[in-house]
Amino acid sequence: MVKEIENENVEHGFAMIKFDGVSKVYKGNFPALESIDLEINNGEFISIVGQSGSGKSTMLKLIYAEEMPTAGEVYFDGKPLSRISKRKLPFHRRAIGTVFQDFKLLPRKTAFENVAYALEVAGAPNLEIEENVPQILDIVGLGDKMEKYPHQLSGGEQQKVAIARALVHTPMVIIADEPTGNLDPVSSLEIVQLLIRINELGTTVILASHDKDIVNKVNKRVLALDKGRIISDNAKGKYKIF
């Protein structure tokens, strides 16, 4: 496997992400999250489960700083996110790879260009882009479809492009928000297996899902949320039905 996605230089076991008494209230709404305390260690694979509206997505948005907590503090790699200036925000985002239910691919770019874009914005040299992008697309199994546009790919393939894009700049953390929500069971399984492999190579993976089969397949730490609160946190958990 390529060295780009191995984060061996990072020491395992320390808190990569820490929620310290975090609450989030959207204007005019009930709290989306209420006094959350949580540590996610480096190299962990954590599944966050819960019904829609339970606060999963909000939790993830706080990590990639799309939202700011109403109270408390989120730490990433030891740094409080509230201290990150708007100018430095893109650098924080480059340390995180994101995968979403709706893939969020740029429609006017080919698979290659979509993945390359993540490197281009970070100012990577052309040589590195030409070398790494095909390699990473090979890993997700799309080596022969690099020149296809998103609308020419199946849902599973689009999600693989999104994963390749999330991986290409060797992030410390991969955040996957319902990555299998739009996919058939076979594609879903492929995506989860990809995420597991990525985790085995040392990258922290945070998976939000309400798909029981998927979470059970992973068979790692499961955090259950309900109405903005943590109701269970099992190191070797199964998806529970509430």
Next chain:
Amino acid sequence: MFLAIGRTSKEAVQNFFRNGWLSIATVSIMILFLYVLSVFVVIGFSANNILRNVEDKVNITIYFKPEVDENAILDIKSNLEGFNEVKSVDYISKNQALDDFKANNSDDPIILQSLDEIGSNPLLASLVVKANNPNQYQLIADYVGKAYFSDEVSRVNYGKNKEVIDKLNSIIATIRRIGISLGLFFGLVSLLISFNAIRITIYTHRQEVEIMRLVGASNTYIRLPFIFEGVIYGIVSAFISMLILFISVKFVTPYISTTVPSANLASFYWGNFGWLLFGQVIFGSLLGVVGSLIAMRKYLQV
């Protein structure tokens, strides 16, 4: 930095072509804006040309009594030339006046015959005074009436011209007022339409902007392709608008030249081709760039 500019400009060109219909729609509306703007510029300048032409034909002619000799008239000429308001003074001697008169009436044998019967030259020497500005003729006429040489003056034909001059003055003022307000109105309307078209273009890209942010693109990096795209819109629209302007000028010129010979739109178009194109490119690009930047603010959360 150069890497970013290179990449984003390449992306802008790509976007322009991959966007197909949206680019065509935006460009065609911007063409409308630039076309309206340049039509008013062409009309405005041509109207000014016509007016200047007519203004040039207005003058005050001072006729001197037959006994006044040429040197005295030339002294008066240089005296008049000393005034700021006076643009030019032309001396027309008795003999020249006769020659002009004969030339003007060469096809009327009765007049020429009666001239011969008189024997001597009945025409008067005159000075033709032109002012810098049509509303200064009154001033000059007043001066001539009270000047030291008023005794030597036979008559001043200003009275006849006065009405024409006054009318001309008010026509100029009206044309300018109507032209400016119409130009402003249409310019503003098409500016708003173009601005909206750009906003719609950006609106369709709002999700892309969101994705770019998530992938870790800085705001500048996200903006640059849109800025370059705005410039491309401006340049393409300017060239097409120039082409349409050329066609309309070519079509309209024959009709206008028959009624107003001094208004040659085609020659104005070619004479100012560079300026017209340059102005449109600048206006178009500015519109594209500023429009995109304003429309993007919302999605960049700045």
